[in-house]
Amino acid sequence: MTQLSQPSRLAGKTAIITGAARGVGRACARLFAEQGADLVLVDIAGDLPGVPYPMGTASQLEHTADVCRELGSTVLATKADLRDDAAVRAAVDSAIGRFGRIDVVVNNAGIAAPSGQPVHRTSPEDWQLMLDVNLSGAWRVINAVGDVMTAQRSGSIVNISSTAGLVGYRHFAGYVAAKHGLVGLTKAAALDLAPLGVRVNALCPGSIRDAESVEGVMLSQIARALDVPVADHETTFVAAQPMNALVEPEDVAAAALWLASDESVRVTGSVTTVDGGFTAR
Numbered sequence: 329m330t331q332l333s334q335p336s337r338l339a340g341k342t343a344i345i346t347g348a349a350r351g352v353g354r355a356c357a358r359l360f361a362e363q364g365a366d367l368v369l370v371d372i373a374g375d376l377p378g379v380p381y382p383m384g385t386a387s388q389l390e391h392t393a394d395v396c397r398e399l400g401s402t403v404l405a406t407k408a409d410l411r412d413d414a415a416v417r418a419a420v421d422s423a424i425g426r427f428g429r430i431d432v433v434v435n436n437a438g439i440a441a442p443s444g445q446p447v448h449r450t451s452p453e454d455w456q457l458m459l460d461v462n463l464s465g466a467w468r469v470i471n472a473v474g475d476v477m478t479a480q481r482s483g484s485i486v487n488i489s490s491t492a493g494l495v496g497y498r499h500f501a502g503y504v505a506a507k508h509g510l511v512g513l514t515k516a517a518a519l520d521l522a523p524l525g526v527r528v529n530a531l532c533p534g535s536i537r538d539a540e541s542v543e544g545v546m547l548s549q550i551a552r553a554l555d556v557p558v559a560d561h562e563t564t565f566v567a568a569q570p571m572n573a574l575v576e577p578e579d580v581a582a583a584a585l586w587l588a589s590d591e592s593v594r595v596t597g598s599v600t601t602v603d604g605g606f607t608a609r
């Protein structure tokens with residue numbers, strides 16, 4: 329009997345995913361590989377001075393790449409710090425050198441700390457670092473891929489913002505400002521690029537479980553910054569989400585896949601929550 333199989337939703341496409349060493353980036357990479365994309369996986373893969381918890385490592389980045397290769401994807405894994413214009417441009421240039429085109433970008437890399445201080449106690453260095461990674465990092469990638477995608481007259485950029493891009497959180501002014509900024513950048517870039525065939529959308533996840541399969545750490549780091557007891561932090565964050573569940577990294581990846589694919593061909597400038605109802609109140 330002939331098996332009916334779903335066509336690969338990203339067949340023939342090349343996707344850049346930032347922050348791909350672990351967490352949501354790894355979940356996106358895995359799902360995109362399953363759906364036929366070739367991948368450029370970008371991560372700082374090393375220390376980020378000023379952030380009080382470890383970033384993804386080179387071996388985690390290599391692990392993501394290996395998992396995706398096993399799923400049939402051709403993968404280029406590259407180390408780049410999104411604070412560094414030249415490094416971002418070099419990563420985009422190597423993607424073009426290897427694949428000849430860039431169809432999708434997932435601007436996912438981000439940091440949750442330094443945070444945990446009221447706005448008037450935030451140091452200029454901490455403020456700058458938060459904006460440089462979480463807002464300007466995404467801008468640098470869009471700036472670097474813009475000419476490539478507009479020359480192709482096609483492309484889909486997915487920015488991973490947060491519920492912190494829609495509402496405030498105490499003691500997280502830098503993160504909240506950067507994620508609101510990312511929503512604004514999404515809308516402005518969508519308008520600039522719409523006539524040129526390139527789409528730009530944002531996802532706003534709620535509290536994402538630190539899933540073992542992707543070696544997630546961010547939610548427990550947010551708990552630490554908020555003085556929420558880390559041992560049972562999941563209970564605290566679940567209670568805030570009306571669906572009584574944390575968001576899974578795969579939930580965010582599934583939404584990113586739809587925005588990346590041609591199924592959303594007429595969607596641009598959108599801001600979509602994946603937050604179990606958190607911002608519905």
Ligand SMILES: NC(=O)c1ccc[n+]([C@@H]2O[C@H](COP(=O)([O-])OP(=O)(O)OC[C@H]3O[C@@H](n4cnc5c(N)ncnc54)[C@H](O)[C@@H]3O)[C@@H](O)[C@H]2O)c1
Nearest residue numbers: 347349351352371372383384409410437438490535536546
């Ligand atoms: N975890 C959550 O609860 C949650 C909720 C809402 C939004 N988000 C957002 O989702 C995205 C992914 O979060 P996550 O939970 O997977 O976090 P994570 O810390 O597990 O992964 C982030 C990855 O980004 C990389 N990275 C950080 N700074 C970088 C830089 N300057 N250059 C290159 N790479 C860099 C890290 O090395 C790491 O591998 C982030 O933008 C985050 O703000 C997370």
